[in-house]
Every structure is written in C-alpha cells, then in structure tokens.
Amino acid sequence: MCCKISLINTNWYYLYKVDLKSISIKIFNTNFENVISIKTFKLNSNMSKSIIELKSVNIYQGSNTVLNDVNLSVEKGEFVYLVGKTGTGKSSLLKTLYGDLELTEGEGWVAGHNLRELTWKTVPFLRRNLGVVFQDFQLLTDRNVNENLKFVLKATGWIDEKLMDDKINDVLSKVNLAAKGNKMPFELSGGEQQRVDIARALLNSPKLILADEPTGNLDPETSDEIMQLLFHICKDFDTTIVMATHDYMVINKYRARTLKTEGGRVWDNATVSSHL
Numbered sequence: 001m002c003c004k005i006s007l008i009n010t011n012w013y014y015l016y017k018v019d020l021k022s023i024s025i026k027i028f029n030t031n032f033e034n035v036i037s038i039k040t041f042k043l044n045s046n047m048s049k050s051i052i053e054l055k056s057v058n059i060y061q062g063s064n065t066v067l068n069d070v071n072l073s074v075e076k077g078e079f080v081y082l083v084g085k086t087g088t089g090k091s092s093l094l095k096t097l098y099g100d101l102e103l104t105e106g107e108g109w110v111a112g113h114n115l116r117e118l119t120w121k122t123v124p125f126l127r128r129n130l131g132v133v134f135q136d137f138q139l140l141t142d143r144n145v146n147e148n149l150k151f152v153l154k155a156t157g158w159i160d161e162k163l164m165d166d167k168i169n170d171v172l173s174k175v176n177l178a179a180k181g182n183k184m185p186f187e188l189s190g191g192e193q194q195r196v197d198i199a200r201a202l203l204n205s206p207k208l209i210l211a212d213e214p215t216g217n218l219d220p221e222t223s224d225e226i227m228q229l230l231f232h233i234c235k236d237f238d239t240t241i242v243m244a245t246h247d248y249m250v251i252n253k254y255r256a257r258t259l260k261t262e263g264g265r266v267w268d269n270a271t272v273s274s275h276l
C-alpha cells in the first residue's frame, strides 16, 4: 500500500493502491471531503522497469518446498548470477520463471506475463518472449545447425522461408558462427554447440535469457568465450540475463549482481566463496 497526495487544478489526487498490475487513484474535491471518482490504471510490462518480479513466492518440487518466500526484482538489461550448492533450487527457480514449474503460491511476473495465470495454451506466448540456454545444449542430433534453428522458428509460428533464413543468418552471426550453418552438431566443438544453443535462444529476439549452467560442460577457455558472448548480448542488445552457475572462476572474473539459493531461501547481493 502506498499513499501520495497531490493537488492538481482544484482537485486532490490520492494515490492509494499500487500493485504489480495496476495503480489506483482516488480523486477528491477541493475540500478533500467527497470522492469524485476512482481511477485504476493497468500497468503493462513496458511501463515497469523490471522484467522479473516475484513476491512471496513458494516453489515446490512435488510435495517438497524447495524455496520459501522468494521476493525478487530483476530490471531490464541486468545481468544476474544465480549460485548455490547443488540441490538448493537454482533450476527450480529458473523453471518457475519459464513456466515449466507451476507457480501456485505468491505473485510472479515475467516479461509482462502473470505466472499464476499461465496455462498450457499461454506458456508458448511466455516462451516466445524469452530464451532458455541449458548446460547440455539439447540440439537435435539428426539435423544440421540451420535445420535445428528452423525447427524452433517453425514451432514458434514462423512461416516465411526467406524471413526464417534471414533470422537464422542473423543469430548465427551474432554468436560468430555464420560459416557453420551446414554443420551437424557432432561436427562442432562443445563451445560451438553452446553458441548454437545461445543462437537458438536469440531467435525470437528475447528481452530475457535464462541460462542454466551454460558453462557447466566447458573447459575454462571456452567458458571464457561464452561469458564474453553473454555479456556482449546483455550490454549491446539490452537483454536481461539470469544465469545459474557453479563456476566460481567465471563469477570472479565477470562481476555482476549475485543471487544465492541457500537454506530454502534466495539471498540477494550474496558474497560468494570458492565452494559453490
């Protein structure tokens, strides 16, 4: 609840309710005696600075509570690490954000989508606004890079062949793989496969990328290359990135806000030791 009073012309404007979805204003007469009207303005995602908002969220895996009372706000264009010991809920939190785990308690908004209102019909709309990057790449092994990317475009409603080809060339050049479109996944190094995975996440020009241990399977030098790419995407395309990681070297070298899962809670601006 918030209250701010202003005198505009001859009426008093009393801001009396603000939540994630709307703000409400009561308009009083000059003497502040009678309510002339109440106006409620719906907020859309463009009006808010945050791309992720969680309030009093509890996250479950089956009947077990994984995370309690999660309150989190991530702004557009931020880079945020998510660290914590194995089994403390990093992937569960990311899954909640991309609609793979149902949100049943608390309030949650991601890229303008209300997580409480997601259904199997509306999850694809959320997914079109974000890109997800995994540790194990998850490329289709029976088709080349171009066909892997086209498969995703078709699945998200693209039809025009020329536009699809242009988009594929665009995302492959963003990850410096313009020359590798005809390669099969097994013909690529681990780092190149991870870059294809990032290219796939960029296909629908997302404002948010959720990355679950994207450097988990890579050697230090290749991890470095992927981190430079992710920071470049964040900075140059104003893309928010939330990245779960155990990689202390990476966190130490590429500094950013760090969330930590521990003891069933999410801690903000965590200090990180080398034992992740």
Ligand SMILES: Nc1ncnc2c1ncn2[C@@H]1O[C@H](COP(=O)(O)OP(=O)(O)OP(=O)(O)O)[C@@H](O)[C@H]1O
Pocket (backbone or CB within 6 Å): 061, 062, 066, 084, 085, 086, 087, 088, 089, 090, 091, 092, 093, 261
């Ligand atoms: N599909 C599932 N069904 C039931 N329990 C699960 C499932 N997935 C994860 N869990 C449990 O939820 C808890 C949190 O798991 P989660 O995968 O979110 O942890 P994590 O922090 O990502 O771990 P890691 O660092 O190993 O990836 C663990 O106790 C795990 O056993």
Ligand SMILES: [Mg+2]
Pocket (backbone or CB within 6 Å): 090, 091, 092, 212, 244
């Ligand atoms: Mg995990």
